[in-house]
Amino acid sequence: MAHQTFPSNKNIYRCPQLHGLTTSCVATTILVQLDLVSPFQLYFNPLLIIKHYQIWRLVTTFLFFGYVGFNFLFNMIFTYRYCRMLEEGSFRGRTADFVIMMLFGGACMLCCSMFCSLPFLGQAFTIMLVYVWARRNPFVRMNFFGLLNFQAPYLPWVLLGFSVLLGNSILVDMVGIAVGHIYYFLEDVFPQRSGGIRLLKTPRFLFTESPSLWFWVASLPH
Template identity: 70%
Template sequence: MAYSVTQEYLQIPPVTRAYTTACVLTTAAVQLEFITPFQLYFNPELILKRYQLWRLITNFLFFGPLGFSFLFNMIFLYRYCRMLEEGSFRGRTADFVYMFFFGGLLMTFFGFFASLFFLGQAFTIMLVYVWSRRNPFVRMNFFGLLNFQAPFLPWVLMGFSLLLGNSIVIDLLGIGVGHMYYFLEDVFPNQPGGKKLLTTPGLLRALFDPAETDPDYSPLPEDQSGVVRQGQGPDGEPIQRQEEQDRDL
């Protein structure tokens, strides 16, 4: 039993495994009173004047005490982070890590002006947004109550937060940053006169993407979700086929 759990854990893609594990361990440390949220939250004054630089990272790792909100966030974080890493970022770990840096830096910048203490939920919404825009034909079901296409998922989550009485500022921040990444990475380079502005640094590629043995290898985008499949037509040209697929949250 222990072996099967360990084996399943090790099968989780590395970035998803590292981030979700860090979030769970941080919450456990707070719950066991080894540390307090006051040592973790985002505080520009303490970061700049007292050089408590760890707050730049720890504010993304704490989602509140154990309870419904924590479990809800962990489920969405794990699910959509993993689907991105195994889908459109398959074989592109360095690009995935670069998206983490891009999103984290932008959220930190806006956090200086918005008086936000913890940015993990915004980061989760960013991952959900990018996944939803790259899977526009997937049909979603929200707890059996509401059916909609994937691009509406971030807005449904924001509405759910509003119903729970939470502020939607953090959700809007995640949606905004997610749209910036999606536009710069997927939309603008394909426009007339557009070009790719987000280039993954070579250092990240050297650290996370080992050299491929097959120079012709290229990962299929979103293979897990089945939204885009690639093949070859009779003339040898690549063809794409988009499919609709039902998916529960």
């Protein structure tokens, strides 16, 4: 898989969002694998959310990567790796800002899903994390399965190509890339331009509440 050619940071940093997200994904997959929960109870369906108040679908659409197999393991590894590197890197000490990125990205993907009919958005969410990390680390050299060497900004596109080779829809990855680019532009590019401002300001209450936010999300009924 893709990895950097420089040594990783050995300092352990507490990542509440990472732990909450990965635990929720694994728990959801186990429940489905054991037939305790059906994927039909998890996918994003605006009509069921509005008419039958199945609000949990706003969350569970991001937590199911399919049954245990290569696709599940591949997505979980990338989710864990790049979520952790973001929290230990550009979001270190900025937990609330990281929560805002996840909420903003999730909201944008849900809006896209209403027009693109994407039932599950976990893979798109992973690609968004990869895209933001890649754009913030443009000079990092990457290696993909020992076959390709390239700069970090190309990683999302390499993953998109790999996904196509596996027979997956290109639309899911494109949504993740698009949302990641929107966030990167609003957070890193636009504020640096003449007359630009930071539009994604973090609410003050999140500075104290954000460490427990993902654990609250994980407790929502599936």
